[in-house]
Amino acid sequence: MTIDRSGEKTLLKVGQKNATLGSKNISLPVATTLKNGRVMVPLRFIADSSGAYVSWNPKSQTAYVAKASNEIKSKYTSDKLNVSRGAAIKLPKVSNLKEFTPKGYENLNTDYYFPEGKSDSFFIQEMDVISYYKISNDRSELIWTARFDSTKKESSGLSFLPYKLLEQDGQKPTIQGRINHFNFMAAIGEISYNLIDNNGKEINPGQKPVDPTNFFFDIPDEQK
Known part of the structure; x- marks a missing residue:
């Protein structure tokens, strides 16, 4: 799977615990998986790779991914x-x-x-x-x-x-x-x-x- 963000590409492969962000190799906490035709990847990695802030609220069981527009x-x-x-x-x-x-x-x-x-x-x-x-x-x-x-x-x-x-x-x-x-x-x-x-x-x-x-x-x- 390739994610293109303003020309900077992120490459992930199903079943692997690493990814490529631009020219950098990054380790993932868990391997990517394929479920019901969709690639499942760690939310924090997607957020961090896009420059967003991510947090988890255990009281409401809610994940927040926050990034303001320019x-x-x-x-x-x-x-x-x-x-x-x-x-x-x-x-x-x-x-x-x-x-x-x-x-x-x-x-x-x-x-x-x-x-x-x-x-x-x-x-x-x-x-x-x-x-x-x-x-x-x-x-x-x-x-x-x-x-x-x-x-x-x-x-x-x-x-x-x-x-x-x-x-x-x-x-x-x-x-x-x-x-x-x-x-x-x-x-x-x-x-x-x-x-x-x-x-x-x-x-x-x-x-x-x-x-x-x-x-x-x-x-x-x-x-x-």
Whole structure:
């Protein structure tokens, strides 16, 4: 089997524990095999040979192969905050935490929260599940995730989430300063926005049609 990646060829032979990557010979942890007409090769080798990051989440029994496109990486490093944020949520996500499936009535809304002036970390909320990601090495790693009960008011330690946490996994972050909140409403094609201070007060709320090329824009009064 030959894999051609931008002119660099990888050659593997069924039943052998070695491969050729360009001009280099590489040893494989196990031999390649043929099963149901398909060549089975170690996932880590394919990921490593393509420059991707690979990891295994034993809690969800999920393998992650993460590699961001050059376009997304370029946009993430943009000096325009809204462009960087738009790219941030598109970077490949990896996790070694428990997976919580949102419960309740599907309302097609998704909430995004960014610390003021930043794009290197963010929260995503879907119904009763919220997840916190931090970006490094061109990928977003899930740092903390939780399920909450929106009918029960209780301090969660996060100004924008004044609800009782029912279950959680990972390390809950401590956020200092204000939070930018974007609520994407897919059903009507609009996004609402506001700043949230340390006391949970909403500042400069507004709403506008969604730009399909980027959900995010500069919120009035945001300090960069």
